[in-house]
Amino acid sequence: MTKHVYWAPGRVNLIGEFTDLSGGPVLPAALDLGVHIEAGPAETIALHSRELDGATGLAADGTPLGGETGGWARYVAAVAVELALLGRPAVGLEGEISSTLPIGAGLSSSAALEVAVGLALCEVADFPLEPMELAQAARRAEHRAVGVPCGILDQAASVLGRAGLATLLETGSLAYEYVPLPEEIALVIVDSGVSRRLESSGYGARREELERALAVLAGRDPRELTIAEVDEIAESGVLDPVAARRLRHVVSESERVYEVARLLRDPSPAHLQRLGEAFREGHESLRRDWEATTPELDLLVELAYEHRAIAARMTGGGFGGSIVVLAWANEARALAEAVVTAYGKRGDNPAQAYVCRASDGARRIS
Numbered sequence: 001m002t003k004h005v006y007w008a009p010g011r012v013n014l015i016g017e018f019t020d021l022s023g024g025p026v027l028p029a030a031l032d033l034g035v036h037i038e039a040g041p042a043e044t045i046a047l048h049s050r051e052l053d054g055a056t057g058l059a060a061d062g063t064p065l066g067g068e069t070g071g072w073a074r075y076v077a078a079v080a081v082e083l084a085l086l087g088r089p090a091v092g093l094e095g096e097i098s099s100t101l102p103i104g105a106g107l108s109s110s111a112a113l114e115v116a117v118g119l120a121l122c123e124v125a126d127f128p129l130e131p132m133e134l135a136q137a138a139r140r141a142e143h144r145a146v147g148v149p150c151g152i153l154d155q156a157a158s159v160l161g162r163a164g165l166a167t168l169l170e171t172g173s174l175a176y177e178y179v180p181l182p183e184e185i186a187l188v189i190v191d192s193g194v195s196r197r198l199e200s201s202g203y204g205a206r207r208e209e210l211e212r213a214l215a216v217l218a219g220r221d222p223r224e225l226t227i228a229e230v231d232e233i234a235e236s237g238v239l240d241p242v243a244a245r246r247l248r249h250v251v252s253e254s255e256r257v258y259e260v261a262r263l264l265r266d267p268s269p270a271h272l273q274r275l276g277e278a279f280r281e282g283h284e285s286l287r288r289d290w291e292a293t294t295p296e297l298d299l300l301v302e303l304a305y306e307h308r309a310i311a312a313r314m315t316g317g318g319f320g321g322s323i324v325v326l327a328w329a330n331e332a333r334a335l336a337e338a339v340v341t342a343y344g345k346r347g348d349n350p351a352q353a354y355v356c357r358a359s360d361g362a363r364r365i366s
Contacts, residue, residue: 001040003095004123008116008362009034010107011157012189012324013315014166015282016257018290020151021207022214022222022250023172025257027179028153029187029358030161031101035112039095041124045080047073047117049097060090075110078141079117083127086137091125093117102352104195106316110146111154114138115362123364131159131361132174149207161361168261172221182267185310186332187324187356190339192296193349194320203317206246206290213239213247225251249289256282275326276311283313292318296347300339307338 009030016026039047044065048055049072056073057065062080069077084090097116101109115138122129129137135155142150152171160167165178181187214222216239230251234244256278263271263278283301287293297314300323304312308331315324327335336353343351 001042001094003038003040004120004364005366006037006039006116006120006123006362007034007365008112008114008119008158009161009359010101010109010112011154011161012107012187012322012356013153013157014324014326015260015279015313016153016253017282017286017315017318018151018206018210018292019250019253019257020153020171021210023170024223024250024254026153026157026169026171027166027257027261028157028169029166029181030157030361031107031187031189031356032359033100033107033354033356034158034359035097035099035101035109035116037095037097037116037120039093039120039124042092042094044092044094045076045121046092046094047076047097049099051099052097052103058092060092072110072113074145075113075141076117078145079114079138080121081144082137082141083118083121086127086129086133088122088127089125091121093120093124095120102191102354104321105189105191106314106318106321107189108154108158108316110142111138111158114141115155115158119362119364132156134362135159147204149204157361159362161359163360164358166261166264166358168257179261179264181264181358184329185267185326186329187358188304188309188327188332188336189315189322189324189354189356190300190304190336190343191322191352191354192294192300192320192343193347193351194294194296202292202319206292209243210246210250212243216243222247222250223254227252245289245291249285252285252289253282272310276305276309279311279313279326280305286314286318290318294318294320296343296349297321297323299347300343300351303339303342304335307335307342309335
């Protein structure tokens, strides 16, 4: 059996949290942390992993071979089912999965797994898909596996990633363009140590609350609104206060995505200062209007700014997980160590930091 190695990166979302739930803009970057699969064609899907602990026992179309499929294997099964619905021939896959992504840290470990599995399954069956077709199939698999009504951000970031670049993606139209990340800036991810699973967090409830607000708009694009108009809608009484806050976040966050992309394209000292302010505003909106941060995430953001971060805020699905920090590359490791140390003295959960660069997206690497 000839084996190849397939790679799919995790992602960090620089700005644009939860805007994909209404078709809005996002600005993620693929990371140099991700999922590797070394595998080849087989009769069944027989994948195992030391890092993830476990193995799959699936037919080539994703059907369980006896018993229920749980843990990370349910994502593999869901991807195989979604690809079978698209017409992928029933060719199995045998091999090993390894991962450098922390689980539950908000870096899209599940999306990276879905995309890597999808890429490998498509190749062994000679069933090519365009990158966004693969991303959409992986997103549907996430919903199938755990019932999370996620947007397209995570999977798209994993397939579209480019080294040294962030991806400005319009999640409604799927149009995208790349935004250069200055070479002198590093990405620092600090995991709060508070793990969360989206299916048991408030993620689904937030989506339902936002949908109440979108229904009042009667098809109007939230990106066409101003904050003043959101306040007027809230004061009119046609929208309950909770849904109004969710809408306020999405409207203001969409504005920040376009502003941050513009600032990164011209990283002058004044623009970098404004970048820090925009990230702060984004985090405050996530804390106040979307209500997805935690005391631990709030503390990490403050510690990052205390230790000379250019910008910092919560990233990912919230209710635990990580913050993203933009730091001067020559100071990044010292900043990471200082924040982790200070956090350990003031919190009950041990933090872990990763100094990263923007990576190329999913691909076969051997």
